[in-house]
Amino acid sequence: MVASQYAPSEANKTLWVFLEIEGDDFASVSLELLAKGRDLADRAGWTLCGLLLGSDVADRANQAYSYGADEVWLCDHPLLGEFDVCGYSHATMQAIKEGKPSVFLLGATSNGRDLAGRLAVRLRTGLNADCTDLILDEDRGVLVSEVTGFGGGVIALLESAEHCPQMSTVRPGVFVPNKPDPSRLGELVEIKVKLKEADIRSRIVERHVGKGVDLTQAPVLICGGRGIDGDFESLRELAALVDGEVGATRPPVDEGHIERERQVGQTGVVCRPKVALNFGISGAFHFIVGIQDAETIIAINSDPKAPIFDHADYCIVEDTHKILPELIKTLKRERESIHA
Amino acid sequence: MPDLEIVVCMKVVPKSEEIRVDMESLLLERTGVRSEINPPDMNALEMALALKDKQPARISILSMGPPFFEPILRVGLAMGAERFYLMSDREFAGADTLATTYTLAKGIEKIGDVDLILCGEESADGATGQVPPGLAEWLDLPQVTLATALTIDQKKRIVQVRREIKGGYEIQEVTLPTVISVKTASNEPRFIDFHRKPWAFEEAEVTIWSHDDVDVDDGYIGLTGSPTVVSGLREAEVRDRRKEFLQGSPEEIVRELAKRLQGMLT
């Protein structure tokens, strides 16, 4: 049997959360995991620690405490300024070797998944990825992870009781962050990171955020049909609020309301977004083919007999004009309150 | 300059919509369930083939699975791959990602002198995306995931990878050899080359490796080598579209919708 780098008997009663930095903040998923981690740690009587890597990032620890961390384990090194999976793996290993957590949680972001995947192998431990829930079996001190497979058709409970740390990645949006308590204090543990240039094995040559239409890669797709009367301006506004892309059925494209690159369907683009939000679309088969693999399909149409309702998860029989502006207003309000 | 040696890791998955769980054994029911090649692996193979269009390359398909994978994956040879290695042995069965990536890594080492390892972004059954980084770690290679395009400079031994990130893309540069995972649906896999087809399905010799053929530590493969244990399994209640009608006034509906969107969104 393959043995992990340290046994459960050697592990400390700590739960670690990877604090992924996104610009000036932590990625929301890290805050969500701190909340869940707080809950699990409280039940088990464990210590909740955030793992923070970067260059000159010590002052961010306070934010971690305010979101529930008891400790922040800090790997601060100039070579950690940019995320590089090899460099981060190296540094994280050093921290984990010292800290020996029982559980290590990471957000299932593109970087989080990469880091988790490498670390799990380096640590010779089990990794449960994209978990939809985490349960702590307090008697055994074992983390049970709920995951889905087969396109959501099957739900499995996974655990790795004999290996340490028990690792899981969790998708953003599964848990809810706590309200920050700025009065909360914590302890900083600094790791003397040993890193050299050769440990950084990738180099970012360019980075582009913004333009470019690639509907197939959009996690959220907002489609408009005949029923929106060409009001793609509102759809674009909605799309901006949910980090989505705008698509269309053929009629509005024909009428020149939107470019053909955004036509979704059998003769257009076939997409597999997390969420497909459809406004004023009747749901002819050749359009449905373009979104049928979406995780969740939501349809808004004033015609209760619109065929699209046979293909949707959430159906709203209502005039688009009564829903769309209200939805934009509500999401804007929520966005502003988060950033307040 | 020698041909670029590319290994594409591929697997066969059951069609998701047909999967059933046997509630007694807590195992997946496979009888009568149709199979297909994991769709993202087709994107990975297409990326390899596109590289071969531009520079001399040799493409090997590597897979770990039961014997029935063989006839199905031969289609990769028909698309343009030259060789197919199947790691097939009861001892490999029951593997979680740690054991799977270990086994595949040993397979890659046995193939030897590999420049580029391509994988699909994730698999249609497990969908964890862990194999590419795990492989890279076992092989002590750099990695880039979610690639949509590659440019290789064989002389300088570097590859520039266009990678999707939140809200856009970045270009990352790594040295060869490296592991790269290909973003799902980022290309259109070419259809079968019918000139290759007879060879691919009838004549081509597929190399089948049992656990004795590869330099593996038996404690690291299959169920034995898997730290992860399935302690529960069930079918999700809702398999078809929910067709749930939201009720109420427009304001109430919007509130409900916004709440649900929050729960779904990245």
Place this chain on the structure above:
Amino acid sequence: MTVDLGPIEIDDALWEELIEITEGKAAPCFQCGVCTATCPWGLVRDDPLSVRSIMRGAQLGVTQAQEAIWLCTACGQCEIYCPRNVPIVEVFQSLRQLLWERRKTPTGLSPVLWSVYWNNNPMSQPPSQRMDWAEGLELQIFDPSKHEILMYFGCTASYDSRAQSVARAIVQLLRAADISFGTLGEEEPCCGETVLRLGHSPYFQDVAQHAIDIFEKYGVTKLVTLSPHCYDVFKNHYPRVNDSFKPIHYTEYIADLIEGKRLTLKGNLSSKITFHDPCLLGRVNEGTHSPRAILATVPDAHIIEMPHYGPDTLCCGGGGGRMWMETPPGERFSDLRVQEALDVDADILATACPLCISCLEDSIGSMGVTNLRVRDIAEIAQMALGEVSKNDVVEE
């Protein structure tokens, strides 16, 4: 988009390949240009599809005008008028085959072939859901010792919700006539017509052989199809199945049942109906009689013909694999067809092909027409049976 051949490239290897693939069929062409004049693309574009130039290209060996090669809907209008009987549609398909070999096909088409390969249908629909449309109808699996015919529904009718209503209508008609029929259920093989029209002849041979193997396994001889596309390909493009294999289009079968008094239509329709002949029924396979014979027995149905009727039918634009390619507004043949139906004051635009239904209804929608409905012959006959189940009839 103008069709511009550009400088003619004579590439010996390409030319030989062309002659081989087309079996020299373009050779008899003497460039009279009647094909170009009769092609429906000339009705919607200032620069028509120069069929003549493409035939010239096939004779000489060119790779230009690739886009134009994908415009052909396989309607066969050009072939009717060709004085040399050049099998023009086949030449186009052969040119497409060449483009597959050269990997110069438009985006979106490889996935269609892969879909047939993995899912047994071109629409990327789950194979296990092929019979979902028939839930509650208690259809039987074909058994030659019990069943008079195999009813072959086809991929479009199985998966496209609009076409499913035609399938259900046919079931009801067969039962009303007391016909004992079976289906192949989930094992019903894709006929492969899409593959043939998209030009991938080698793969089409595989698909056809697979279908033939299944027909042999079940002992299929008399086979009734819903779509003229499936009918045409079984009848004209399949290798020999067996001596008794006989594909029939359902309009011919139903017309015979009515003539033989096994089925009677009695419900009043009181509508002005005009029939749009599907190309593969009315023009290519001389099936103009049966649909009209069926309509003629519907009491109170007033039948009018459009200018382009029978073998002169105006293509809807959906054939030739074009359901997978985008046709810009203003270039859709079905728009013209809908206008013809409006011009003869019809209430119902009848047809007998699921692709025609799709194109015609699409045009009606985009043209904002409200006083014309598209109905399949089967749906009209079902309505005229007298007892109509509200779930089966397509409502506006």
